[in-house]
Structure formats: structure tokens, C-alpha cells
Amino acid sequence: DVKVTQSSRYLVKRTGEKVFLECVQDMDHENMFWYRQDPGLGLRLIYFSYDVKMKEKGDIPEGYSVSREKKERFSLILESASTNQTSMYLCASEAGGPNEQFFGPGTRLTVL
Amino acid sequence: DQQVKQNSPSLSVQEGRISILNCDYTNSMFDYFLWYKKYPAEGPTFLISISSIKDKNEDGRFTVFLNKSAKHLSLHIVPSQPGDSAVYFCAATLGGYGNKLVFGAGTILRVKS
Numbered sequence: 001d002v003k004v005t006q007s008s009r010y011l012v013k014r015t016g017e018k019v020f021l022e023c024v025q026d027m028d029h030e031n032m033f034w035y036r037q038d039p040g041l042g043l044r045l046i047y048f049s050y051d052v053k054m055k056e057k058g059d060i061p062e063g064y065s066v067s068r069e070k071k072e073r074f075s076l077i078l079e080s081a082s083t084n085q086t087s088m089y090l091c092a093s094e095a096g097g098p099n100e101q102f103f104g105p106g107t108r109l110t111v112l
Numbered sequence: 113d114q115q116v117k118q119n120s121p122s123l124s125v126q127e128g129r130i131s132i133l134n135c136d137y138t139n140s141m142f143d144y145f146l147w148y149k150k151y152p153a154e155g156p157t158f159l160i161s162i163s164s165i166k167d168k169n170e171d172g173r174f175t176v177f178l179n180k181s182a183k184h185l186s187l188h189i190v191p192s193q194p195g196d197s198a199v200y201f202c203a204a205t206l207g208g209y210g211n212k213l214v215f216g217a218g219t220i221l222r223v224k225s
Contacts, residue, residue, distance in 0.1 A: 004155070035215075040121075042201060042215040043156070058212065090155055100146060101213065103155030 003027070004104035006091055012110045019078040021107050023091030031094040032074035033101060034058075034066060036087040043090065049074055081111045115139045116204050118216035127225045131189040135202030135216055138183065142204040146213065147176060147187050150199045159200075160187070192223045 007022035025032065031050050035043040035058075045058030047066040055066050063085060067075045074093075078085055088108050092101040117136045125131045135145075143164040148156035162169040162176045162185065169176050175188045189196055202216040 009153075033213075040217050042116075042118075042217040043203075043213075044215070045212060048212065092155075100158035100161065103148075103157070105153070105155050 004102050006104040006107050008107050010108045013081050014112055017081050019081050021076040023074045025093035029093040029095050033092040034076045035090045038087055083111050086111045116214050116216040118219050120219050122220040124222045125192045128191045131192045133187040133200050133219050135185050137204050144205045145185050146203045148201045194223050194225045197223045
């Protein structure tokens with residue numbers, strides 16, 4: 001069965017802290033994505049990766065960076081967390097082509 | 113500027129009746145459309161999709177209709193069940209490398225028993 005896991009379900013951090021969100025998929029998928037979900041805005045793409053060590057900016061990359069050292073793992077990094085980064089963060093993976101993306105359960109991040 | 117719009121934030125339907133969720137898009141280059149369902153505290157799950165070369169796709173109780181000239185698609189759920197209560201997201205893609213999805217804001221569906 002397809003599985004995408006995220007390191008934390010809930011996270012509380014302070015302004016200025018460096019935050020790591022980890023995502024692991026077990027489907028040998030090529031493509032991986034990071035989104036944030038905010039009320040009234042839907043899901044917005046932060047970054048995506050179509051291969052190991054490859055990354056592309058999404059629609060809202062400012063304040064974020066990513067790392068993909070292994071095919072199964074895609075990390076989202078908040079270099080210096082700010083309160084406007086309080087959100088639900090969702091990771092997804094996809095085999096490639098016009099297929100559906102499989103999502104993890106999400107990480108609810110609160111930045112105080 | 114949102115390229116994919118779901119103008120109804122919420123919808124309430126009686127169990128057994130039809131639920132119709134609507135989605136409009138502005139980019140005529142989108143070539144593939146998907147619907148996702150999301151329960152609270154869970155990630156979205158894929159529901160149904162449609163290619164731009166088709167105007168209808170059906171999967172059990174779920175049917176998606178695409179009207180390219182109007183840049184409009186809709187999801188029909190018949191009959192609606194209480195377990196269908198969730199947030200429904202419409203998404204569209206230009207295809208190509210990385211298959212970036214553009215999501216709408218979502219519609220909360222409540223099915224009353």
C-alpha cells in the first residue's frame with residue numbers, strides 16, 4: 001500500500017528558529033512536493049523535486065528551502081521561522097506523468 | 113490571481129441526494145483535472161480525474177464533468193452519504209515535468225443524515 005509519512009503531526013516553534021520538516025515515501029516515486037494549506041487559499045506549492053538533488057521553486061518559495069539527498073526523502077527547511085509560516089504543511093509524491101499525487105497526513109506548524 | 117476557483121466555500125446536502133461541487137479555471141492550457149477529498153487531520157486523497165480530451169469520467173458514485181468552452185468542471189456525488197462529508201479540492205495541471213498541480217480553495221461538503 002502506498003505510503004507517505006511526515007516526521008511530525010504537530011510542531012510548535014519560536015520565531016527565528018530553524019525548522020526541519022521531513023517526508024518519506026515508500027513507493028519509489030520520482031516526484032515529490034511540499035505544499036502549505038491555509039483557509040480560503042487551498043493548497044499552494046512551495047517546492048518540488050523531480051529527481052535526487054534536483055529542486056524547483058513552486059508558487060511560494062520565499063522563506064523556505066528544500067533538500068533531496070535520497071529518492072525517498074524530501075525535507076522542507078524554514079531557515080528562520082516567522083509567524084506567517086504558521087500553517088498546515090503537506091508533502092506529496094507522484095510517479096510521474098498525469099497521475100495522482102499521494103499525500104502525507106500533514107504537519108500542523110505553529111510559530112509563536 | 114487564482115487560476116482555479118471554487119466559489120462555494122461550503123455545501124450542505126441531505127443524505128441520498130445529489131451533491132454537485134463546482135470548479136472554474138482561467139488557464140486554457142490546463143490539460144488534466146483532479147478532485148481530492150480531505151478529512152480533518154488527514155492528507156488529501158485522490159478521488160477522480162479527467163483529461164481535457166474527455167467531457168465525462170465516472171467512478172462509482174462519483175462523476176466529473178468537464179466543459180472546456182466554459183472552463184468549468186463539476187463533481188457529482190450520487191447518492192450522497194454522511195461519510196462523504198469532507199473538504200473537496202479541485203486541481204488542474206499543465207502536465208509536463210514535475211506535474212505541478214494548481215489547487216482551488218476547497219469546498220466543505222456536509223451530508224446530513
